[in-house]
Amino acid sequence: MKINKNVSISENGFVFNPTTGESFTVNPIGVEIINMIKMHSPEEEIKKFILEKYATDSSGFDKDFYDFIQMLKSYNLFDEENEENEN
């Protein structure tokens, strides 16, 4: 997972993708997740962090996390080209 390096995210959850010109809003927990992805935190670490901070369980969060990642992908916020090299 690698967020397109040009994508900027502000503290208040405004996301701008300069390659497509699209902008988005993200809620605070979403900002945390995107920032962790940007810092190259592995999935397990992100999940562990969220589960420790928020009142939720792992199966509940798994589903939401997967959905969120899917949405980020569908909005072309991942750097698809470099993705393969990483894996």
Add this chain to the structure above:
Amino acid sequence: MKNTDKIKYERPIIKRLDAGIPNKFGLRTEYTPMTHIDNVSVKSLVAEFGSPLFVVSEKTIRNTYNQTKRAFTLRYPKVQFAWSYKTNYLDAVCHVFHQEGSWAEVVSGFEYDKAIANGVNGKNIIFNGPDKSESDIEKAINNDSLLHIDHLDELYMVIEMAEKTNKKPKVSIRVNMDTGIYPMWDRFGFNYETGQAWDALNKIMFSQKLELMGLHCHIGTFMLAPYAYSTAAYKLADLALAVEKKFNHNIKYIDLGGGFPSKNTLKGSFLPGNDSNPSIDEFAEAISSALINAGFHPEKLPLLILETGRALIDDAGYLISSVIANKRLSSGKRATIIDAGVNIMFTSFWYDHKVSPAQPFTHYTEDTVLYGPLCMNIDVIRENISLPLLNKGDNLVISMVGAYNMTQWMQFITLRPKIVMIDLNGKVHLIRDSETNATLTDLERVPEHLKKFDL
């Protein structure tokens, strides 16, 4: 860290800013959480009675009734309400209305018997509708109930029964008419413009076997045009005065039926019903001024009867529901499945019901389609609603569901849930238990030869 010390979880979302061409038509968002109904917590109701759960507020019924009554009595000296059983004939609900002084308005033998069983004096029952059997009519005549005749076949039957019972039935006719609104309901009663109604009145008067008490009409449902009622009132008054002139007979009452809207929002309307639907005062003003100006002798002003149902009970009903699941549709749209479907929420076919989460939430929302639990494509509670981020197990409160849902609901796919009433002191009473399999299977019979099978 214990779970309780942690921050309340909200699922992560990302929303594209589709700030295209400014348009003026936005989604409604229900911003405030509804954690309590009449000071009783939604969570405690669910814990005790399960979900889904219908909740009826006795306080709201009484307040709405008294406000409505006041709107009319302020403007017209003689007013009587008759509770429209079909709108909500739960015995507890009927009892509240009868305690407040409402008569009963019924449209079938079943409802008639229910009113009698509720202890309503036969004299205070108005019997409407196109389907009254011979035994229904006989019962009504013997109890001195008010028979509102719908068609000529019924009129002749009542005359026959009058001869048979040797009593003088108290009757009215239902009149339909053009009040300038669309659609015009001409399937019930006798038409005004074509002279059918006048003809029926003549038949009644000449028969000398019936006591003509009043005139009745019911021009439509969820009416948004108060002026239509003033037209209806004028036309009925015109008939009443004609009867007085020709037969020197006083019409005792004019029954304008119901059809007043609640504050619900009809699908396809731009403004929410709470803002745009006319208030009951506007209807009261239209009706009262028409009757007062119609030319009745001040001492012979007829009693005004109103059979309004929806406007009196809709606000008092809530449906508590729970989130079963969240999913993402192939279009990318969010879908939320809740445990209350159209089988018990018939009115979601024509209203955009207000849906409020029953727990606090942040201002982040998602455009969501709200599905019921049935394995049926039509089971949609809201096609498009902007909702905060709900988790599985969260509760929702659907507001203004008091009219028709608890009578038109279907036993389909699943069993019907409990109904509770919150009394004036905040005490919760179970007023209808949930169904069990036995409720239904007890009525069924399997023929002997079908009983055995091997799989």
Add this chain to the structure above:
Amino acid sequence: MKKKYCIAVTGLNAIDSPGPGISVIRGIRDSKDFDCRIIGFAYESLEPGIYMHDIIDKTYQIPYPSSGTDALMERLNYIHATEGLDVIIPNFDAELYSFIKLEPKLKEMGIKVFLPTLEQFEERHKVNLPKFGQKYNIRVPFSREIFSSNEIYGLSKDFTYPLVVKGKYYDAYIAYSAEQAINYFGKISSKWGLPIVIQEFIKGTEYNVIGLGDGKGNTIAAVPMRKQYITDKGKAWGGITIEDKDLLKITDSFLSQTKWRGGFELEMMKSPKNEYFLLEINPRIPAWVYLAVGAGQNIPEAVVKLALGEEVEPFKTYQTGKMFVRYSWDMIVDLDDFQKISTFGEL
């Protein structure tokens, strides 16, 4: 020293089918009698007015009319606490209902509006136009409301094609066949709901009158205009003030009979027989109001004064032959501004 008022204005969508907000603000800013702080009320984050910092001091997003008056009131309370509003000038048909309903509450808060009464607003509704014409003896095209596209095939009883298919609040299309009418029915009803108004098509030249009534039957302002160039959306791109006693007479008669309160626009069609038909009454100031200002009748300024309860002398004259030519202008905007309005709802 001149007094300074805090005035909120909606309709900041100065796009190809423009809202009146920017022109209204220009009129207000032209006033020599008072100073002002202008607050923009926006619904969408790309309404151009939001980014015109030399015209609008601060913009707040407000909830759509369809969210209901409670949500609107909550937002207004918040804005009022920060800004201390003196006057609000709503400029969209669709939001007027809410502001008219809220007028008493706003008054308690010290915020003034100058709007028609609910009765006036409802009476002039497209849906009620035939009755309106009859009551006030104004010639109107034949029309009726329909609630279902199934009714369209039956229309040939009362109408001949072409006919005009109109939405409750906005949009109008000329249909030359039932198929087209059904198509327009779907298009308009999905956006603006029901009913849909079907109106007789009157051939002729369109004239418009902008005006202002004081609510007592007096004409404060009235300027007739002929559209010179009309866009494919039916909006005037250029127009010229004209001298036409008939149009002024119709306007005076409309105002003296209805006692209309506030700004308005009469959309008139002059038939080949030189008869005027009233097509529509827009219950608010139209987007071309600055032409009236340029011709000598500053209607936005007068609205502010009337709202504040001041006496306003009726305008007696205007210059004929004054023209407006609309143009578009590409502003350069920083992403930062867009981010602020999108995430915080204020800028």
